Amino acid sequence: MADIALAGITKKFGPNTALRGVDLDIKDGEFFVLLGQTGAGKTTTLRVIAGLEKPDAGKVMIEGQDATRWNTAQRDVALVLQQYSLYPRLTVRGNLEFPLKSRTQNFTPAEIKERVERAAETLQITQLLDRKVEKLSGGEMQRVSIGRAIVRSPRVFLMDEPLSALDANLRDVLRVELKKLHNELGATFVFVTHDQVEAMSMGDKIGVLNQGKLVQVGTPDEIYSRPLNTFVARSVGTPPMNLLDGVLKDSSAVLDAGGHAVPVSNPNGTDGQRLRFGVRPENIVISADAPASGYVFDIENHGVLKILTIDADGLHIHATVSAQTRIAINDPVRFGWKPDKVLFFNPETGRNLALT
Numbered sequence: 001m002a003d004i005a006l007a008g009i010t011k012k013f014g015p016n017t018a019l020r021g022v023d024l025d026i027k028d029g030e031f032f033v034l035l036g037q038t039g040a041g042k043t044t045t046l047r048v049i050a051g052l053e054k055p056d057a058g059k060v061m062i063e064g065q066d067a068t069r070w071n072t073a074q075r076d077v078a079l080v081l082q083q084y085s086l087y088p089r090l091t092v093r094g095n096l097e098f099p100l101k102s103r104t105q106n107f108t109p110a111e112i113k114e115r116v117e118r119a120a121e122t123l124q125i126t127q128l129l130d131r132k133v134e135k136l137s138g139g140e141m142q143r144v145s146i147g148r149a150i151v152r153s154p155r156v157f158l159m160d161e162p163l164s165a166l167d168a169n170l171r172d173v174l175r176v177e178l179k180k181l182h183n184e185l186g187a188t189f190v191f192v193t194h195d196q197v198e199a200m201s202m203g204d205k206i207g208v209l210n211q212g213k214l215v216q217v218g219t220p221d222e223i224y225s226r227p228l229n230t231f232v233a234r235s236v237g238t239p240p241m242n243l244l245d246g247v248l249k250d251s252s253a254v255l256d257a258g259g260h261a262v263p264v265s266n267p268n269g270t271d272g273q274r275l276r277f278g279v280r281p282e283n284i285v286i287s288a289d290a291p292a293s294g295y296v297f298d299i300e301n302h303g304v305l306k307i308l309t310i311d312a313d314g315l316h317i318h319a320t321v322s323a324q325t326r327i328a329i330n331d332p333v334r335f336g337w338k339p340d341k342v343l344f345f346n347p348e349t350g351r352n353l354a355l356t
């Protein structure tokens, strides 16, 4: 069992407050992703869990025990960082053996050999065992770093943007492999990233951090479909959710841009209320009898689909359409949306009115 809980964690660095009262529950065996922009507090959260950073306030619980004062070794966690932190002059085998030979571990030479070979097999680096690390490619080095973490069979893996230094193709491959590894090991993974695609595709749960605060925790589906506020709404999805200001009137959204009235079938809010309407690009509908009008400002071809930017009285709205759609820049378009796919946000606080 390796449940992790943070309760009211605050961490300051001089005048900077990195974490502001973070409460978090990570279940045993979960693949938990911390998603946030630069400076949001992701690394600090990871370092607090690892015992590398002492919080100014709050508690760290591991397996139901107060671990706030435990050192890193007592916490039985392994860290994988963006930079490989390997010994370049040692072989892959030497690097994998290293954590097993430390003074706090009591492995026999036979056990060490077995663990190193099992980890190498899992990560498909057996053929590299006798190569010097400095001669490896980036992807190979990152596999060795992960290998160094798994040889000890820790209860918890803490990963700080482990894929971000790799090129896009390799990142895709290692993303799938890390998920497989997680399933095989059954350990708890806490994975830090600023990449929403990584978060959505890998996480059982995602925690969205903003300026040291945990804004929302949920499954990828919850974060995508039921964001607590406009910040979370726009932190996942490419292109991001459209946010359109207007007034709710007679079961329609009357947009400030052009005064277009677009029907909604799930209104949240009262008649006449000013709202910020949230519509994902895949829910924008282009058709000749749609209620609103604009023109095509830009088209991006993404293979299976196109992303249109529609200019509606100066407001830019993103829509995804199939690659077969015949449309050109500057074409006039009529657009609306799927009436049941609209979210309603308070324009001042950004809160999702369906969840408050």
Ligand SMILES: Nc1ncnc2c1ncn2[C@@H]1O[C@H](COP(=O)(O)OP(=O)(O)OP(=O)(O)O)[C@@H](O)[C@H]1O
Binding pocket: 013, 014, 016, 017, 018, 036, 037, 038, 039, 040, 041, 042, 043, 044, 045, 194
């Ligand atoms: N050792 C430190 N000394 C001073 N300030 C720090 C230190 N570590 C972090 N901070 C500050 O705390 C805040 C959170 O930093 P943190 O590294 O946790 O963010 P992050 O979300 O991991 O960002 P990034 O994606 O850029 O790594 C930032 O404002 C950062 O400058």
